[in-house]
Amino acid sequence: MSLVVFPFKTEDPDVVLTNLRIAASHAAVSKVLAIGFEEESTFAAIQESRRDIARHTSTPVDLILQDRIGDLRPGKGDGMNTGLRYLLSETDSDRIHFYDADITSFGPEWITQAEIAADRGYDAVRHFFPRSSTDAMITWMITRTGFALLWPSTELPRIEQPLGGELLFTRSVAEALVADDRVQAQSNWGIDTLYTFATVQSGFSVYETYVEQGKAHALYGGLTDLKTMLVECFAAIQALRGETVGESVNHEVEATAPVPPSITEKVGYDIEATLRMPGQRWNDRQVELLDSFPEAVRTGVLENRHSATFAFMDEEAWADTYSVLLESFEPGDDDWEELLFKLWVIRVLNYTTTRALRGYEHSQRYLRATISDYTERAVL
Ligand code: GDX
Numbered sequence: 001m002s003l004v005v006f007p008f009k010t011e012d013p014d015v016v017l018t019n020l021r022i023a024a025s026h027a028a029v030s031k032v033l034a035i036g037f038e039e040e041s042t043f044a045a046i047q048e049s050r051r052d053i054a055r056h057t058s059t060p061v062d063l064i065l066q067d068r069i070g071d072l073r074p075g076k077g078d079g080m081n082t083g084l085r086y087l088l089s090e091t092d093s094d095r096i097h098f099y100d101a102d103i104t105s106f107g108p109e110w111i112t113q114a115e116i117a118a119d120r121g122y123d124a125v126r127h128f129f130p131r132s133s134t135d136a137m138i139t140w141m142i143t144r145t146g147f148a149l150l151w152p153s154t155e156l157p158r159i160e161q162p163l164g165g166e167l168l169f170t171r172s173v174a175e176a177l178v179a180d181d182r183v184q185a186q187s188n189w190g191i192d193t194l195y196t197f198a199t200v201q202s203g204f205s206v207y208e209t210y211v212e213q214g215k216a217h218a219l220y221g222g223l224t225d226l227k228t229m230l231v232e233c234f235a236a237i238q239a240l241r242g243e244t245v246g247e248s249v250n251h252e253v254e255a256t257a258p259v260p261p262s263i264t265e266k267v268g269y270d271i272e273a274t275l276r277m278p279g280q281r282w283n284d285r286q287v288e289l290l291d292s293f294p295e296a297v298r299t300g301v302l303e304n305r306h307s308a309t310f311a312f313m314d315e316e317a318w319a320d321t322y323s324v325l326l327e328s329f330e331p332g333d334d335d336w337e338e339l340l341f342k343l344w345v346i347r348v349l350n351y352t353t354t355r356a357l358r359g360y361e362h363s364q365r366y367l368r369a370t371i372s373d374y375t376e377r378a379v380l
C-alpha cells in the first residue's frame, strides 16, 4: 500500500482538499499526508476538513509541518524530505507518491498509472505532461542543458521533465534519498534536481508515465516570479558538476498522444513585460562579471541597457554562456544571481522569437535536437 504526500504552501484550499479527497479515495492508498510550510490559512482549512475526508474514505489524512532538515533556503525540499522521513519512521508503506497540492487537473488515474509502473518493478515513476512551447523554460534551458553538457552519455539528459514534482518512489529509493546528505541538504527548489540526479546516479530504474490531460495548476505572473527557482535550480546543478554517473540505468518513457490546442496554442509568459527585463537593474559589478564571457555574449548582453537585444543568444552562445556560469557563478551573490537571470531571459526571448513563433511542433523538435546536440558537444 502507498503513502501519498502533498507538500503545500498557501494554495486555494478547495483545490487542495479536492486533491486530498481524490488520493484518500484510491484503493492503493493507505494514508494521505499534507505537509505545510507554516500554520497559515491553507493549513487551517486542511485541519478542519481532514477528519471528514478520512471518515468518508476510510483512509487517514495526516497534516504536519515540514522539519528544518537542509541548510539552504527552507522550501519545498524540506517539505519533500520530511515526507520521505515520515514514510520510513511512521509507516510501513512500500511506496510513496508526491503530488503538487495546487493541481486542478489531478485525478485517480495519476495514482493508478504510477502504481502500474511500480507493479512492473520500476523503482521510480515520474509523471510527465505536454507543455506549451514557451513553458518549462527552466527545465529546457537550465536542467536538461546542464545534464546534457555535464553527463552526456547517461540517462540524465533523457529524462523528460527532470523538475517534475509528481513522482512515485519505492521504499528502497526513499531510504537511499534519506541516507544521501546532498539530497537532505537541498531544502529549496533544487530538490527536484537532486531527486532526479540521485535516483539515476544510484542506478534505480525509472519509468516516465504520460498524463495526457496535462498539469493545470496555479499560474505565475511573469518570468520575474521564477527568479528564485531559476537560481536554485542552476545552483543545484552547479554543485553536482564534479560527480560521476554510470551509463546503465533502465529508463523507459511511455508513448505520448497528440497534444490538444489548449496546450499548443498557449503562450506561457508575458512577452512585452519580459522584453524590458534585461535592460533593468544594472550596476557596475554586473558589467565587470560579464568579462568572463565570450566577447559576442558580453557585447550582446550589454546592448540590452539601450534596447532589447537577443538575436545573438542562440543555442551555441547559450552553451558557451552556460559553461562559463558553471565555472564562475556564485550562489548567494546578488549580482551573479541577477546576471544569471538576465542571461536566461535573453536566451528565452531568443528561443521564443526564433523558434516558439514557428509553432508547437517546430519548437518541440528544436528543443529536443538542441539537447541531443549538446550531448555530442563534449565541451566540459
Ligand atoms: N511544504 C512546502 N514547503 N510546500 C511548498 C513549498 C515549501 O516551502 N513551496 C512550495 N510548496 C508547494 C506548493 O504549495 C505546491 O503544492 C508545490 O509545492 C509546488 O509549488 P508551486 O509554487 O506550485 O511550484 P510550480 O512553479 O508549480 O513548480 C512545480 O512544478 C515544477 C515543474 O514541474 O516544472 C514544482 O513542483 C517545481 O518543483 C517543479 O519544478
Ligand code: MN
Pocket: 100, 102, 217, 218
Ligand atoms: Mn504549481
